[in-house]
Amino acid sequence: MSSPSSASRAAPAAAPEPTPSAAADAAGAGVANEAVVVRGVERIFTGAKGATVTALTSIDLTVHDGEFVSLIGPSGCGKSTLLRLIADLDEPTAGDIRVFGRTAKQARVDQAYGIAFQQAGLLPWRTVAANIELPLQLHGVGAAERRSRVAELLDLVGLTDFARNYPDQLSGGMQQRVAIARSLAEQPRLLLMDEPFGALDEMTRERMQTELLRIRAETGAAVVFVTHSIPEAVYLSDRVVVMSPRPGRITDEVDVRLGDAAERGEDLREDAAFFAGVTAVREALHGPQAAPASGGVRGVDVR
Amino acid sequence: MTDAAPDLRVEEPPQATPRDPEVAVTGLETRARRGPRPAGWFARFVRLVVPPVVLFVVLVLLVELLVVAADLPPFVLASPSAIWAQLMQYAPQVLAATIATGLNALIGLLIGAVLGALLAIAASSIRAIDGMLAPVVAAVAVVPIVALAPVLYTMFGSTSEVARILIASLAAFVPVFLNTLRGLRQVRPVHRDLMRAYAASSRQQTMFVTIPSALPHFFTGLRIASSLAVISALVAEYFGGPREGLGSAITTAAASSAYARAWAFVIGAILLGLAFFALTSVIERIASRHR
Numbered sequence: 001m002s003s004p005s006s007a008s009r010a011a012p013a014a015a016p017e018p019t020p021s022a023a024a025d026a027a028g029a030g031v032a033n034e035a036v037v038v039r040g041v042e043r044i045f046t047g048a049k050g051a052t053v054t055a056l057t058s059i060d061l062t063v064h065d066g067e068f069v070s071l072i073g074p075s076g077c078g079k080s081t082l083l084r085l086i087a088d089l090d091e092p093t094a095g096d097i098r099v100f101g102r103t104a105k106q107a108r109v110d111q112a113y114g115i116a117f118q119q120a121g122l123l124p125w126r127t128v129a130a131n132i133e134l135p136l137q138l139h140g141v142g143a144a145e146r147r148s149r150v151a152e153l154l155d156l157v158g159l160t161d162f163a164r165n166y167p168d169q170l171s172g173g174m175q176q177r178v179a180i181a182r183s184l185a186e187q188p189r190l191l192l193m194d195e196p197f198g199a200l201d202e203m204t205r206e207r208m209q210t211e212l213l214r215i216r217a218e219t220g221a222a223v224v225f226v227t228h229s230i231p232e233a234v235y236l237s238d239r240v241v242v243m244s245p246r247p248g249r250i251t252d253e254v255d256v257r258l259g260d261a262a263e264r265g266e267d268l269r270e271d272a273a274f275f276a277g278v279t280a281v282r283e284a285l286h287g288p289q290a291a292p293a294s295g296g297v298r299g300v301d302v303r
Numbered sequence: 304m305t306d307a308a309p310d311l312r313v314e315e316p317p318q319a320t321p322r323d324p325e326v327a328v329t330g331l332e333t334r335a336r337r338g339p340r341p342a343g344w345f346a347r348f349v350r351l352v353v354p355p356v357v358l359f360v361v362l363v364l365l366v367e368l369l370v371v372a373a374d375l376p377p378f379v380l381a382s383p384s385a386i387w388a389q390l391m392q393y394a395p396q397v398l399a400a401t402i403a404t405g406l407n408a409l410i411g412l413l414i415g416a417v418l419g420a421l422l423a424i425a426a427s428s429i430r431a432i433d434g435m436l437a438p439v440v441a442a443v444a445v446v447p448i449v450a451l452a453p454v455l456y457t458m459f460g461s462t463s464e465v466a467r468i469l470i471a472s473l474a475a476f477v478p479v480f481l482n483t484l485r486g487l488r489q490v491r492p493v494h495r496d497l498m499r500a501y502a503a504s505s506r507q508q509t510m511f512v513t514i515p516s517a518l519p520h521f522f523t524g525l526r527i528a529s530s531l532a533v534i535s536a537l538v539a540e541y542f543g544g545p546r547e548g549l550g551s552a553i554t555t556a557a558a559s560s561a562y563a564r565a566w567a568f569v570i571g572a573i574l575l576g577l578a579f580f581a582l583t584s585v586i587e588r589i590a591s592r593h594r
Contacts, residue, residue, distance in 0.1 A: 089496050109502045121493035125515045125591075138501050138511070 035190045035222035036063040036086055041095030043081055054247035055081045061241060061250065065189065068216060068223045070233035070240045072281065078248025079226045080194050086224060087115055087192050099190065111139065113190040114183030118198045120175035122167040129163040132181045153181040156215060173204040184219060191223045209235055234277035235268065242284040252284035381563040390567040401571040404537050404548040407464055408579065411471020412532040416525055419479030427487035440480055448473045449535055452542035467539045474535035475528035486520025487513060522587035529579040537572055
């Protein structure tokens with residue numbers, strides 16, 4: 001995968017990991033070099049009796065190549081809906097979505113992104129290795145190449161010893177690591193993640209976050225990450241996009257940039273800059289009066 | 304073995320829900336512990352097999368004691384030793400009768416299972432077919448199918464096995480159809496999203512997700528159907544037709560006051576039922592070894 005416009009079928013196993021092609025040269029290159037461009041998107045759901053719910057309205061969002069963007073907001077603010085629209089699992093009522101310059105549908109058909117959900121969504125009748133292999137198999141990659149790519153990915157998520165286990169024999173955190181490995185199988189330049197750590201306990205969740213940062217530093221992919229946890233968003237992201245419900249819209253954006261993904265470690269969680277980021281996002285979510293660490297605002301997880 | 308009440312349970316196979324992390328890890332450890340120790344496996348086998356065998360032997364001895372001590376006439380209760388003697392003496396006949404009935408049940412089971420699975424696939428993919436089939440299957444499900452036997456014997460002639468095979472396949476069809484249809488409808492939304500995200504063709508979606516999701520349900524249906532097929536094939540013989548099956552042999556022996564011999568054929572029927580159940584259980588186990 002040398003250019004973002006080529007379809008991201010799995011590269012030969014011997015190929016080196018893609019290097020982050022730095023957002024620097026993308027600056028003047030226009031829409032085609034941005035990972036995701038959302039313009040004026042609206043999504044209205046029509047209920048059984050003709051009642052309509054406006055899930056999203058006038059959404060504008062740009063995710064640069066290699067950038068980590070979190071979508072945060074209380075339940076029902078449409079953050080998952082927005083992610084599903086980018087993934088072309090759902091279609092907008094109005095507006096335009098481009099992924100690496102292509103329509104969302106074309107990007108899906110070309111396999112321009114990898115995706116992970118809150119539920120790991122592994123196929124229980126396939127082993128861990130066979131689950132990771134699934135996208136490669138669906139897209140006609142040869143057996144030998146699949147095997148070596150799966151070995152690399154198992155190593156990346158630290159599950160080499162569990163290759164032959166079935167998903168039901170793994171813990172929730174391990175299943176989620178398998179799902180992340182699967183989403184990386186075809187070396188996508190864009191990762192879409194819908195609360196992938198939402199169902200995990202706090203300790204596992206923090207470990208997974210650090211691991212995600214490491215993996216992301218190694219792959220250089222852009223990430224759109226849906227969460228309702230403020231610390232999670234601040235810890236992981238370059239930019240946090242704050243959303244509010246009824247109707248779902250983007251109310252604010254907070255630049256975090258706590259340093260290179262590779263350099264963020266556990267220490268960061270106790271760093272002043274981290275707390276400053278948490279405060280900034282909290283203020284963006286609730287307004288300045290809510291800033292004191294009182295927390296307790298409905299719908300938003302302050303873990 | 305004469306209880307022919309149609310068993311239409313739709314059993315719920317164990318769901319593949321993500322478990323509590325700690326439980327899952329423990330499961331992994333037990334698996335590892337179980338693996339490399341054949342001695343443990345043997346002990347487990349003994350623990351599993353010895354108690355029922357002991358119970359069976361004790362019961363047989365008790366019955367024998369009762370019959371001898373109370374001097375019961377054979378039409379009330381045949382003594383186990385007499386039944387055993389008859390079983391040995393008539394072994395070739397019992398075997399032939401078991402094969403005759405077993406063949407009807409097996410052919411019926413195969414036809415019913417194939418038909419049930421195919422129609423379930425059709426019903427799950429085309430709504431109109433589902434609408435047509437649902438009431439018909441409901442009607443078939445509530446009819447005690449062996450009740451059709453006398454009618455079918457007149458239709459196909461009293462020397463033909465077709466009526467019995469038809470009865471067995473109808474009995475087997477219902478649970479296979481109902482369970483498979485339920486299974487085909489249980490593709491998890493997250494798997495559907497995943498296959499769409501991978502731009503999988505509808506053929507790929509069927510092969511990789513829909514059919515594997517439905518398989519455990521199909522095998523549950525097949526296991527229920529296997530018992531029903533044997534019971535139906537055997538009971539159908541009570542209503543006439545050719546005289547070589549187990550059901551015919553039991554009625555003939557009982558009618559000629561050879562009670563111990565009747566019981567010997569009943570033992571053949573029990574073994575036949577067990578064989579069918581074991582066979583489908585093994586197939587089911589192989590198909591769901593990931594659980």
